[in-house]
Amino acid sequence: MQTLNISDVDFAEPGNMSCPGCGASIAMNLALKALGQDTILVIPACCWAIIAGPYPMSSLKVPILHTAFPSAAVTASGVRAGLDMKGDTKTTVVAWAGDGGSFDIGIQSLSGAAERNDDIIFVCYDNEAYMNTGVQRSSSTPYGSRTTTTPGQGWKKTRKKNMIEIMAAHGVSYAATANIAYPEDLIRKFKKARELKGGTRFIHVYATCTTGWGAPSEYAVKIARLATRCNLFPLYEVEDGITYTLNEKGDTPVDAYLNLQGRFKHLSLEDKAGIQNQVDKDFAVLKNKLSVC
Amino acid sequence: MKHVIEGSHAISEAVKLARVDVVSGYPITPQTHIIEAISEYCANGEMKAKFIPVESEHSAMAAVVGAASTGVRTFTATSSHGLALMHEMLHWAAGARLPIVLGEVNRALGPGWNIWMDQSDSLAQRDTGWIQLYCENGQEAMDTTLFAFRLAELVNLPVMVVIDAFFVSHTFEPVAIPEQEHVDDFLPPYEPRIALDPDNPFALFQMAPPNVYMEMRQSIHRAMEHTLDIYHEVENEFDAVFHRRYGMIEEINCENADIILVTTGSATSTARQVQMDMEKQGERFGILKIKTFRPFPGKAICNALQKAKKVAVLDRNFSFGSGGIFAQEVKGALQVLSQGPVVFNYIAGLGGRDITPDIISEVYLKTRDRDLPPCGSEWLGTSPRDEN
Known part of the structure; x- marks a missing residue:
């Protein structure tokens, strides 16, 4: 058995309100190991607004400012501005939002903060739907997925928004994808983001939701790992919107990933072949970006 | 300076x-x-x-x-x-x-x-x-x-x-x-x-x-x-x-006034001028300026208005299906009086239309000349109704 080189210092309490097998909970635990004590979290409406605990409790050992759904990024910008006026330069301000609070209702505020290059880290923990409200589709929900608002034959026929490319296009100093199934890589990226002070940094974390995806809770990490191995969720970093670094290269067919999840079980062989084709094309586009750098 | x-x-x-x-x-x-x-x-x-x-x-x-x-x-x-x-x-x-x-x-x-x-x-x-x-x-x-x-x-x-x-x-x-x-x-x-x-x-x-x-x-x-x-x-x-103060409300010549006009914002300045001009013609009314809307100083407003016979609230706003918003609040504040003044409600100056001295005079005269207000609010200065 391989031992991971991960600190055993935790900033998350052992008990919280997440579902069994919650990828978002794993993501927070790992991220805080990298970010450390001098961190202020800003959390909008999302699963983590619940997981962090109701008044007067908290499941985390760092300060949390809860804010409204559309406002994670700019609330963090405000916290940063306040700390700057107080002369606090050591604290890292982190907005921690789900895919809805990043891709959909939060994208205006996020784009604004990134364009102003406000000194914050924005983390999107992506579970590919509105899970806290009971699995409704978001613009992060992938093609082929069933949710409670894309049910039956109405399964989602449009693609997932390419969020990291949107953020890279803002020219931010650091944009990266990370995955709960690659903890050392994830921690390295959070540490790197923390060190790159002075502007907006964006980390897109793949965070399984076995409850919403129709999979056994013990498959949370396995499914996440397959997402990267199948090149559905490639792990890479973009610096200044220009320099691309690929961290993992997948070689597994998408069937291995799709077949583990109830949300895709209605798909025909033809549908799956279509998804494979799209994944191959997307990965080729990404590899092209590597070669020009 | x-x-x-x-x-x-x-x-x-x-x-x-x-x-x-x-x-x-x-x-x-x-x-x-x-x-x-x-x-x-x-x-x-x-x-x-x-x-x-x-x-x-x-x-x-x-x-x-x-x-x-x-x-x-x-x-x-x-x-x-x-x-x-x-x-x-x-x-x-x-x-x-x-x-x-x-x-x-x-x-x-x-x-x-x-x-x-x-x-x-x-x-x-x-x-x-x-x-x-x-x-x-x-x-x-x-x-x-x-x-x-x-x-x-x-x-x-x-x-x-x-x-x-x-x-x-x-x-x-x-x-x-x-x-x-x-x-x-x-x-x-x-x-x-x-x-x-x-x-x-x-x-x-x-x-x-x-x-x-x-x-x-x-x-x-x-x-x-x-x-x-x-x-x-x-x-x-x-x-x-x-060396300046404004109060939550300001009572402008309200003592012994039978009619008190309730205003807010810059319309109050116009009302002050009309009050002075009309006084020269022997017409007298008080003005109650409301500065604080929340918290609503209901008790102070009630004290200021309780001796008047008629109150005319000039609203530069409207709650559709109900009436002028300050008028609603003023009526609510006066509920505690067993025999309070009757409240008239006039709507004027919406969307940037001027509240002219003539409109203030009209508010006063309409209130003076009637014993009771009509049901609902009265809109001042609008064009004749288009039935189409």
């Missing part, structure tokens, strides 16, 4: 003098001059503050919510659609008990697009938990802004300083700009009740289940009541330094 400045800039100057730390801003007519001036002060170093040029008014309020949570003094400004877009975050600021000050320039909402004076934007925010203070002119805008920071920080509630579009915001008037040292005497550095701090981690503004939520709401109500209790005292402090 008095300077001739526009109403918007009276607010900007006050924000500078208040040593605000973080200001966010998003342009909207007729508010824009306020944040333009502040961004200039920040750029040229006159003001030591962070100016965040946000991408929407929703974000403008969210930014100052974030900043105020670190325990610094904050300000933003808006109007109309901007205030409507902010609505969610207005609730957030008040529920979070953050002493944010907002400069709000009253403007109509579309459609049709209308950039002119109308109180419907701020009055629609009645139930957000914000203190609302309405100003008559540039001097009052300056003074109220300084006063607002002190009040907000004493009661831990956000305060909206409201001025009329153009009639106040873009009108140049002589305004006494206080010395910095006097402002510092009145407004000490902000000492926050709570502030985000990694050395003392806690969660702010999190989920509040039924077992705690109601007490949190009640605490906002108590803070509003406390505001009514200490308002006079804070005005004493203001008066001691600046």
